[in-house]
Amino acid sequence: xxxxxxxxxxxxxxxxxxxxxxxxxxxxxxxxxxxxxxxxxxxxxxxxxxxxxxxxxxxxxxxxxxxxxxxxxxxxxxxxxxxxxxxxxxxxxxxxxxxxxxxxxxxxxxxxxxxxxxxxxxxxxxxxxxxxxxxxxxxxxxxxxxxxxxxxxxxxxxxxxxxxxxxxxxxxxxxxxxxxxxxxxxxxxxxxxxxxxxxxxxxxxxxxxxxxxxxxxxxxxxxxxxxxxxxxxxxxxxxxxxxxxxxxxxxxxxxxxxxxxxxxxxxxxxxxxxxxxxxxxxxxxxxxxxxxxxxxxxxxxxxxxxxxxxxxxxxxxxxxxxxxxxxxxxxxxxxxxxxxxxxxxxxxxxxxxxxxxxxxxxxxxxxxxxxxxxxxxxxxxxxxxxxxxxxxxxxxxxxxxxxxxxxxxxxxxxxxxxxxxxxxxxxxxxxxxxxxxxxxxxxxxxxxxxxxxxxxxxxxxxxxxxxxxxxxxxxxxxxxxxxxxxxxxxxxxxxxxxxxxxxxxxxxxxxxxxxxxxxxxxxxxxxxxxxxxxxxxxxxxxxxxxxxxxxxxxxxxxxxxxxxxxxxxxxxxxxxxxxxxxxxxxxxxxxxxxxxxxxxxxxxxxxxxxxxxxxxxxxxxxxxxxxxxxxxxxxxxxxxxxxxxxxxxxxxxxxxxxxxxxxxxxxxxxxxxxxxxxxxxxxxxxxxxxxxxxxxxxxxxxxxxxxxxxxxxxxxxxxxxxxxxxxxxxxxxxxxxxxxxxxxxxxxxxxxxxxxxxxxxxxxxxxxxxxxxxxxxxxxxxxxxxxxxxxxxxxxxxx
Numbered sequence: 001x002x003x004x005x006x007x008x009x010x011x012x013x014x015x016x017x018x019x020x021x022x023x024x025x026x027x028x029x030x031x032x033x034x035x036x037x038x039x040x041x042x043x044x045x046x047x048x049x050x051x052x053x054x055x056x057x058x059x060x061x062x063x064x065x066x067x068x069x070x071x072x073x074x075x076x077x078x079x080x081x082x083x084x085x086x087x088x089x090x091x092x093x094x095x096x097x098x099x100x101x102x103x104x105x106x107x108x109x110x111x112x113x114x115x116x117x118x119x120x121x122x123x124x125x126x127x128x129x130x131x132x133x134x135x136x137x138x139x140x141x142x143x144x145x146x147x148x149x150x151x152x153x154x155x156x157x158x159x160x161x162x163x164x165x166x167x168x169x170x171x172x173x174x175x176x177x178x179x180x181x182x183x184x185x186x187x188x189x190x191x192x193x194x195x196x197x198x199x200x201x202x203x204x205x206x207x208x209x210x211x212x213x214x215x216x217x218x219x220x221x222x223x224x225x226x227x228x229x230x231x232x233x234x235x236x237x238x239x240x241x242x243x244x245x246x247x248x249x250x251x252x253x254x255x256x257x258x259x260x261x262x263x264x265x266x267x268x269x270x271x272x273x274x275x276x277x278x279x280x281x282x283x284x285x286x287x288x289x290x291x292x293x294x295x296x297x298x299x300x301x302x303x304x305x306x307x308x309x310x311x312x313x314x315x316x317x318x319x320x321x322x323x324x325x326x327x328x329x330x331x332x333x334x335x336x337x338x339x340x341x342x343x344x345x346x347x348x349x350x351x352x353x354x355x356x357x358x359x360x361x362x363x364x365x366x367x368x369x370x371x372x373x374x375x376x377x378x379x380x381x382x383x384x385x386x387x388x389x390x391x392x393x394x395x396x397x398x399x400x401x402x403x404x405x406x407x408x409x410x411x412x413x414x415x416x417x418x419x420x421x422x423x424x425x426x427x428x429x430x431x432x433x434x435x436x437x438x439x440x441x442x443x444x445x446x447x448x449x450x451x452x453x454x455x456x457x458x459x460x461x462x463x464x465x466x467x468x469x470x471x472x473x474x475x476x477x478x479x480x481x482x483x484x485x486x487x488x489x490x491x492x493x494x495x496x497x498x499x500x501x502x503x504x505x506x507x508x509x510x511x512x513x514x515x516x517x518x519x520x521x522x523x524x525x526x527x528x529x530x531x532x533x534x535x536x537x538x539x540x541x542x543x544x545x546x547x548x549x550x551x552x553x554x555x556x557x558x559x560x561x562x563x564x565x566x567x568x569x570x571x572x573x574x575x576x577x578x579x580x581x582x583x584x585x586x587x588x589x590x591x592x593x594x595x596x597x598x599x600x601x602x603x604x605x606x607x608x609x610x611x612x613x614x615x616x617x618x619x620x621x622x623x624x625x626x627x628x629x630x631x632x633x634x635x636x637x638x639x640x641x642x643x644x645x646x647x648x649x650x651x652x653x654x655x656x657x658x659x660x661x662x663x664x665x666x667x668x669x670x671x672x673x674x675x676x677x678x679x680x681x682x683x684x685x686x687x688x689x690x691x692x693x694x695x696x697x698x699x700x701x702x703x704x705x706x707x708x709x710x711x712x713x714x715x716x717x718x719x720x721x722x723x724x725x726x727x728x729x730x731x732x733x734x735x736x737x738x739x740x741x742x743x744x745x746x747x748x749x750x751x752x753x754x755x756x757x758x759x760x761x762x763x764x765x766x767x768x769x770x771x772x773x774x775x776x777x778x779x780x781x782x783x784x785x786x787x788x789x790x791x792x793x794x795x796x797x798x799x
Contacts, residue, residue: 001097004090005037005130008103008112011305012135013039016102019140028086038090040103044080045115047168048073062180066173066586068579072165074118088120098126101150105131106314106366108505110153111160129153133367134311135304136375158571159564166190166557166578173582174548177589178539182598186536187517188548190557191502192510193540196519197549198479198501199471200529200537207649209467214239217246219421220457221258221414226445227456229760230414230421238422239463246460249419254458258416260451265411269404272433274318274357275369276396278504279481281313281389286474289388290525293473293508299389300370307378307386310393312367314505319363320371325354331374332401340394343436347401358400371397398436405432408444416455459740461762470526473511480507483551501554531645535598542596545588547581606648607655611635611682616655623651635682642666646684654679659687691725694718702743703750705730707778712750719746732780737771738762749773749780757785 007013013030017023017037023030029038050067051058052075057067076084091099099122103109117127127150132143167190174188216239217232231238232249240246274280278297285296300313320328329352335344372394382390405428412423427444428434471479481500502510511527514520519533529537540548547553560577563569595603605615609625612633616623623646627633637654639646643666650660659676667673676687694715701711705721707730712721719741720731732749734740738761745755753775761769761782771782 002031002033002093002095003035003098003100003128004093004096005035005100005102006087006113006116007037007039008042008109009305010039010041012102013037015135015137015305015308016140019137020144029090036090036093036096038087039083040087040112040116041080041083043112043115044077044084044087045074045112045119046077047164048075050172060176060180062177062590065177065590066169066582067176068169068582072161072168074115076119084116084119087116091117091120091122091125096125098128100128100130100147101153102130102132104314105133105312106505107156107160107163107503110156111164114157114160127151132312134373135308136373138375139373155565155567159561162564162571162574163557163561165575169578169582170548170585174545174585177586181589181592182539184598186539186598187513187519188536188540190548191506191554192513192519193536193548194483194551194554195476195480195501195510196514196529196533197537197540198483198551199476199514199520199527200534202468202471203529203534206467206470207647211464211467212241213462213464214241215243215246216240216461216463217249218459218461219253219258219414219416219455221421221423222454222456223260223445223447223451228412228423228425230412230423233420233422243460243462250458250460253416253419253455256416256455258414258421258453258455260412260447260449260453261415261420262413263410263447263449266409267429268407268409270407270432271357271404272400272402273396275320275371275400276393277315277318277369278313279316279477279507280318281370281392282508283474283477284392285389286472286477286525288392291385291388291473292511292522293477294512295385296389297505297508299385303386303390303393307382308373308375309378309390311369311371311373313370315365315367315370316504317363317365317367318369319360320358320368321361321364322359324368325359327374328352328354331372332398334374334376335372335394335398337376337379340398343398343402347398352401395436399433402433402436403430405434405439406430410444410447412447414453457740459735461738462735463738470528472525472527476511476527477507480510483555500558501551531639531647532598539596539598542594543588543592545585547585553581606651609633609635610655610679616651618648618651622646623648623655637679637684641677641684654684691731693725694720696722698743702746706750706753706775712746714743714746719743730778736761736773736780737769737782741773745773749775754783 005013005016007016017030020035020037021032023032023035023037029036031037048069052073053067053069057064090096099117101110101113103113128147129150129152130143130147132139171189174193175186178186178188219230219232221228221230232246276284278300281300282291282293282296285291286293291299297313300310303310304313329348332344332347332352335341370393408427408429410423410425410427412425414421414423425444427442428439429441429444431439431441469475480502483501501507511520514533515522518530519536520527520529522528537549557578560569560574564571564574597603603617605617605626606623607616608614609616609627612625612627612635614625614627614633616625616635616637622639623637625633625635628636637646637651641662643664644662646654653660654677657679659678661674661676663674664672665675676689677684678687679685680687694717696713696715698714701713702719703712704710705712705723705728708721708723708728710722710728712719712730712732715724717734718724718731719734721728724731732741732746737758739758745758749755755773757770757772759768759770761771763769770785772785774781774783
């Protein structure tokens with residue numbers, strides 16, 4: 001008798017075959033005297049569609065809702081039916097007495113296998129489970145000696161089916177109900193809709209945020225040739241609304257020496273980071289390389305399946321089990337290639353310390369953290385993307401075995417006359433784990449109370465308060481993973497703490513799904529809701545289906561699904577709750593009596609037509625006077641304005657005679673600009689403020705104007721052409737990137753079209769950055785320092 005092994009993919013099937021011996025390739029399967037190995041193609045079975053239960057349900061009508069099957073049924077997928085038939089014949093072979101589930105070791109892999117067996121009765125054959133955490137030959141061979149009985153995973157199977165059926169009930173019924181009620185195809189789901197709501201809620205915060213201008217006075221001090229900066233402080237306040245206050249202080253302290261009034265020193269110890277789970281890997285890849293969550297998952301899956309370089313990537317654990325303690329030294333010893341070999345040797349020399357931040361049996365779920373496998377035979381010919389993700393994983397793995405890093409934090413108060421400036425300085429005195437990331441020990445000066453320091457420079461910085469940042473893949477993954485902050489119940493928080501909204505394996509798909517259905521768009525790294533996405537969330541709020549908006553819904557399901565997996569919750573009780581929820585959603589849609597429309601929002605007028613006095617209403621493409629249909633008026637504000645969308649709130653402001661500020665408008669010449677818009681002669685027009693006349697404050701010319709050839713002089717707030725602003729538009733702002741641009745820098749810029757590298761720019765978030773100023777086509781731009789990629793060659797050293 002033989003054993004049939006069913007893998008999730010053909011590549012995995014062939015890897016298993018290589019580990020188990022020689023096999024004859026029968027095209028649709030592999031066979032030898034002991035085993036038959038075949039494969040699925042992911043999910044090759046699916047739940048019935050509503051029309052499979054009853055043909056009349058192919059037509060979407062409200063009266064047929066809710067659709068709740070008495071018994072859920074499955075069918076083979078049309079496009080993979082041939083593959084299903086191959087497995088069916090193999091399962092039914094009389095010479096096969098054992099079937100091994102070798103699909104991915106997790107909820108989805110369990111579901112894929114069990115769906116097949118629902119449609120093909122194995123008729124009393126022995127069912128076993130292969131549970132792999134890496135695809136190396138050694139791991140496969142070891143785990144085949146420890147096959148587990150499939151019945152051990154019955155509860156996991158129950159939870160898998162419950163999750164799939166719950167998604168079907170809520171998704172099918174909510175989508176059909178909202179679509180038929182409002183006449184536009186609206187996709188809703190238990191995970192994607194609360195995720196969209198998180199993005200929309202942030203967008204509302206941003207739009208309602210009122211930015212306020214403030215000023216800071218920054219001084220540059222010289223302590224024995226060590227330059228440090230300090231910010232003026234009075235009554236514990238460093239931000240001032242009136243520039244004049246700081247101008248007076250600047251005049252008083254200019255040219256004076258300072259004295260160090262107080263010194264406070266602390267050493268901060270920072271532990272190495274935890275190992276990667278999938279979500280943390282996706283976050284870092286997005287921050288470092290701008291990769292989307294899905295792109296990172298695809299690359300990691302390739303490094304796992306094809307390259308055999310890393311362990312199972314779809315994990316939500318950041319720890320290792322104690323059973324790996326004997327295996328870890330072997331992995332470290334196998335790291336004999338640049339640039340990681342030096343770190344591996346150092347770890348072995350100082351000794352491997354298995355702390356609780358590395359080994360934690362309670363912190364391991366279906367799989368442990370993502371680490372290298374120790375089999376580095378497939379390092380050659382990695383793609384650039386694979387190199388980047390592998391570099392993140394192997395550096396994180398090595399870093400956890402290093403000691404804490406130590407940072408000396410020095411807080412200073414420097415007194416000039418009777419004015420105080422505060423400084424916070426950080427010096428890395430023991431790199432520890434940061435050595436793996438190229439950090440080195442930093443020297444630091446000694447500060448003593450009453451030391452005299454020179455005041456080298458003073459500048460007033462003009463800043464604005466900033467709204468919350470829009471989500472990126474990285475920050476949205478965090479919001480999805482830590483959705484407990486949106487929930488009050490402690491038990492639900494714990495469930496969300498472990499799983500969050502979605503799972504590590506599905507979060508990337510959720511983000512891509514929101515983009516696919518037109519609710520979200522990716523602009524660079526940013527994820528922004530579209531007008532349609534904003535309207536959908538507003539509609540669901542109007543209908544009062546809070547269950548589709550709140551992460552609490554996912555938290556409740558995940559909590560109960562986890563208990564089902566552990567055999568502590570009844571699956572029938574869970575499904576009864578889901579059916580009740582489905583009925584409730586449909587009832588709320590059917591009984592909604594408001595007049596909200598998905599394309600135009602509320603039917604309330606936006607404002608009064610400035611041309612004829614009629615009411616202006618929102619339409620799918622704009623904001624139109626009610627008299628346009630009568631032919632007596634032609635007033636309209638179109639929603640589309642270059643690359644921007646005029647929202648209902650913006651239209652209301654315009655109709656009230658106000659200006660609306662827009663940022664990053666894309667010109668016809670493919671350049672971005674900021675401007676205000678206003679109704680001028682009943683049409684939306686860009687309003688550009690005419691620059692005010694400024695007097696020359698220094699009669700020494702700085703260079704030649706690149707636009708008209710005249711001389712450039714220093715003026716009150718700009719360095720500008722002598723003909724500015726009447727006859728020439730060339731100017732350079734005196735303050736750029738949070739610092740004052742110096743005369744010598746302007747001279748070099750005008751002469752060479754590029755400054756030296758400037759290292760003390762400050763971003764809007766208050767972080768320092770380095771850049772050059774370059775002159776291109778009469779405009780001044782930042783050019784960032786070219787950071788050469790770290791050496792990621794994987795050449796083995798010749799022994």
